[in-house]
Amino acid sequence: MAEKTRVRFAPSPTGPLHMGGVRTALYNYLYAKQRGGDFILRIEDTDSQRFVPGAEEYIIEALAWCGISPDEGVEGGKIAEEASAKHPHAPYRQSQRRHLYREYAEKLVKDGNAYYAFDTSEELDALRKEYESRGETFTYNFKVRHSLATSLYLSGEETERRLRENNHWVIRFKVPEDRVVKMSDMIRGEIEVNTNTLDDKVLWKAADELPTYHLANIVDDHLMEITDVIRGEEWLPSLPLHYLLYEALGWDKEQPRFAHLSLLLKPDGKGKLSKRDGDRLGFPVFPLEWKNSEGEVSRGYREDGYFPEAFVNLLAFLGWNPGTEQEIFSLEELVNAFSLDRVVKSGAKFNPDKAKWYNQEYLRMHDDKLLAVGFERYLAKMGISSDIGYTEKIVSLLKERAAFISDFWDLGGYFFIAPSEYDMAVKSKFWKEETPAILGELSSILSSTEDFSRDEIERILPAVIKERGWQMGSVMNTLRLALVGASKGPGVADIIALLGKDETCARIERIIRSFA
């Protein structure tokens, strides 16, 4: 029987989930679902210093908004704490699994694969500086560990004494000397690294009785039977350590496959996409709005009016493509089409224009009724209430020129509020001496029109203009100016029919008075 695919998304609750993080979660999800596997959400909160309240809830909510639902880890919007049939590996929060890790760290020490180290951060910092000043690279490995205060060098009694004395000690991995670690990455292929360039990383800290990422991650991935690890490129440098750790723990035969995703880069200039870029260039970097403890607000795709489907779609295409010319994919279609083979190795610069285009495509696919409901919510925030039938007609008229629901307001605010000012460029071009008289006559013709349907108005208008020998351009544009206030919008007949007889005539009278 083939093994069941199990992947995990393991964010750290140190702040809101970045869109790059959402992409990692998405690729994990797509990969798992395509294989009928499970997607697990695990919270890696082993850094007690950087814990941010609300971050975990944010992560769960963001994934939910995207339609990415974990098979394991989250139940009813909360991270599962108790083991159950659905959540056999609970708890899924590393801080609640702390008791598990020490035994593995101690086992590594017993087997000679790790050791106790008593040097302080300050001592090490000083040492690093010293090396740097000599132009050398400080590597905490076989070259130096015997000269430092470690259980490798100290006597058994001395080690015992120091372990008891205080909790300023750590357990470090003992990286083997001069070995070439051969690794395999599903996206990048084969990678080799000599162990001499690796540091003896800290695995466990006595101070807070917590493991570091490296240990917790490997232990949990093993315990949770993770088959494939798909994570960000920033983890690639620690892949050799992870290989070595699996080996030292005796788990290398069943260690997961790895895939490292390239980073999302800022749209302009150099470097990875950061919160700052969003603020600077005017686009969201986070899926949902986030307010930090200082009250600073970071905008979110959701709040900016992106459809979750569009967001997921554009995210999927940042570093992956189906190899066909199809660009619009639902989540289900992505599940079917996704393949790590087609994930691009290089970093992708985020393009806000393309993001907007995606949303426009999705807006067009949406039902008018749904869009109208969304638009009414937007209107309500501005204190405007509208009949849903009326709103829906507006939406259908404006749909093809909008990318966001909020665009309906910019595009059609005049359907709700009469123009208070007029585009003077349009006026100077089309407003003639005889215009007031013409508009006045038009107003009275319209007010006596029985059938106020769009089609009837569409028929009457040009007929009248032709009959009286008026200038088509001048009349139509000034009429539009009266109704809209500018030279934009759908057909005049559509606007008139929607506005209704009274409002149309009132607006015509009003512009005549304004320019009298």
Next chain:
RNA sequence: GGUCCGUUCGUCUAACGGUUAGGACUCAAGAUUUUCAUUCUUGCAAUAGGGGUUCGAUUCCCCUACGGACUACCA
């Protein structure tokens, strides 16, 4: 500095040794639209550089350049 990863139009990318190097976004032009958009058509625009390997390199290898990540008792 060291280690690792990467490099095709401005951007996202296709082309798994043989193509006029394709598509999408952006931009420009034209057509349609009495407006603005839409739509349609067309256009601009790329294999980082240098060596190999090969009958033939975007594709394989090496070097250089550039970019990125990592280099914490953070993840």
